[in-house]
Amino acid sequence: MSSVVLTWSVVIAQVMLALAMACAAYRMLVGPRAQDRVLGLDTLYVNAMLLMLTVGIRTGTDVYFEAALVIALLGFVGTVALSKFLMRGEVIE
Amino acid sequence: MTHAADLPAWAAWIVALLLLLGAGITLIGSLGLLRLRGFYQRAHAPTLGTTLGTAFIIGASMLCFSLLQMRPLLHEVLILGFVTITTPVTLMLLVRAALFRDTAEGRIEDHGPHGGPQPSNDE
Numbered sequence: 646m647s648s649v650v651l652t653w654s655v656v657i658a659q660v661m662l663a664l665a666m667a668c669a670a671y672r673m674l675v676g677p678r679a680q681d682r683v684l685g686l687d688t689l690y691v692n693a694m695l696l697m698l699t700v701g702i703r704t705g706t707d708v709y710f711e712a713a714l715v716i717a718l719l720g721f722v723g724t725v726a727l728s729k730f731l732m733r734g735e736v737i738e
Numbered sequence: 739m740t741h742a743a744d745l746p747a748w749a750a751w752i753v754a755l756l757l758l759l760g761a762g763i764t765l766i767g768s769l770g771l772l773r774l775r776g777f778y779q780r781a782h783a784p785t786l787g788t789t790l791g792t793a794f795i796i797g798a799s800m801l802c803f804s805l806l807q808m809r810p811l812l813h814e815v816l817i818l819g820f821v822t823i824t825t826p827v828t829l830m831l832l833v834r835a836a837l838f839r840d841t842a843e844g845r846i847e848d849h850g851p852h853g854g855p856q857p858s859n860d861e
Contacts, residue, residue: 647750648742654754658761658795665761665768665787672771672780680777680836687828688771688784691821695764695791698799698817699757705741705806710799710814717817721824728831732838 655703662696683727690720741806749805753798760794767791777836781829788825792818 669692673685694716701709726736742750763786770783796814803811840846 647747648745651742651745651750651754654758658757661758661761661765665765668765668768668772669784678777678836680832680839681780683832684777684781684784685771687832688768688787691784691788691792692764692768694817694821695760695787695795698795698814699761702753702757702799702802705802707803710817714817714820717820717824721820721828724828725831728828728835731835732831 655699658699659696659703662692662699666692666696679731683724683731686727687720687724690716690723694720745802745805749801753802756794756798756801760791760798763787763794764791778833781833781836785825785829788821792821 666689669685669688671685673682673689676682676685694713697709697713697716701707701713729736745753767784767786770786771780774780774783796818800811800814803814837846
């Protein structure tokens, strides 16, 4: 009983996170201005990291944790670089 | 999903509850990113996913792997600490960049921190 509940809740959580990624991707592709697109990309990164953690719980292996850590690091660096670019037109001044 | 039977029943229920809470809160935040009007309103919504959503899903992952491997696993706290520290930094930079662009383009006038008209960002 409890393992069935766990299996189905993992599936539902994955569907919810995929829908959240779809919302963020829509905002990234459509968003009226450049800062909306950057915000959508940041949200997409965070949702992908959470989806990686959920896949790790589903498969029971530790590898996905490292993928999630790398995604979190790259998302931070990418958003900071894009924000600096929006501010001045250069990344490194 | 063969390892689900290895978890005790109470742990499976708690992991399922934490997963559903975290994913639901993240979905609400992303729906806010989709639905809210204007950039300065939209900037608030995804922080639901980066704070509460991440905390709940990382709690579920920690509980699951600690019980599966019979020892306390705390390395997920790395992700939680990193995301908690970096989210305000990125949002401050992004909103300051947006404010700079809007002010430079004359969309909002600079009346100090409390005065002035509200920025209208819909195109």
